[in-house]
Amino acid sequence: MRRGRRRGIYLLPSLLTIGNLLCGVYAIVAVYNNDFTRSAAAILVALILDGLDGAVARLTNSQSDFGVQLDSLADLVSFGVAPAILSYAWAIKPFSQIGWLFGAIIPTALFVSSGAFRLARFNVQTRSLDKRYFVGLPIPAAAAVIASFVLFMRESPSLVAFQHELLSYRLTSAFAVVIVYALSFLMVSRLRYRSLKGIEIKKRQPFTLLIGLTLVVLVIASEPSLVVFSFFFCYALSGIVRSIPVFRRRVPEPLEQAAGREGST
DSSP: OHHHHHHSOOHHHHHHHHHHHHHHHHHHHHHHTTOHHHHHHHHHHHHHHHHHHHHHHHHTTOOOHHHHHHHHHHHIIIIIIHHHHHHIIIIIGGGTTSOHHHHSSHHHHHHHHHHHHHHHHHHHHTTTSOTTEEESOOHHHHHHHHHHHHHHHHHOHHHHHHHHHTSOHHHHHHHHHHHHHHHHHHHTSOOEEEOSTTOOSSSOOOHHHHHHHHHHHHHHHHSHHHHHHHHHHHHHHHHHHHHSTTTOOOOOOOHHHHHHHHHHO
């Protein structure tokens, strides 16, 4: 029986990870059916499930190497392939005559490749880096920028009217391509991004925090696409801002680098 339990898997986190994967598959199928809104929404649902499986694994002490690898494979589909195909079909392909940077699949392939590299680097360094920070923009956040941008451009009534009257669709497409390129480079960069994993949800928190979270929920409910896009866009910029000397804080360096320097002295 002990041997059987060791060979088994933790069911609840794995089911959440599979749900994340299936959302990514649905997002790809929705793009094939020209339903870009549902595709973007499926990516954001996958983001929620991705956060839940990690939180459940930590709360139930059910973390495993199998879960880490399964999560990475699901993330590559939901946050690498799906948003890349969505951005290509929605923004890049319709205006392929603008130039080779649009017509070729370079931004799409670069985003997927950067996401795969980011996930592989995270798996290798996960035990040696400070848990409070990510090295490079996390791939779920990069995918959320693309998905929320699509929802914002398609579902905001005032913006849709403004886009029909003044804003060129080609300008929107160009901006989307710039975002894809920027996110690709941010994922493989050495910039540090704050992690939310260090937040202790089991400990008592100030009552004002509950009031603040309630206000956040109300703001999101009033203009969800704008708020979600603004949040993830600002998070993507936070790594750049953190690298500026004026805003830079003392961040503990990776353990592997510290060990290497001590060994060389």
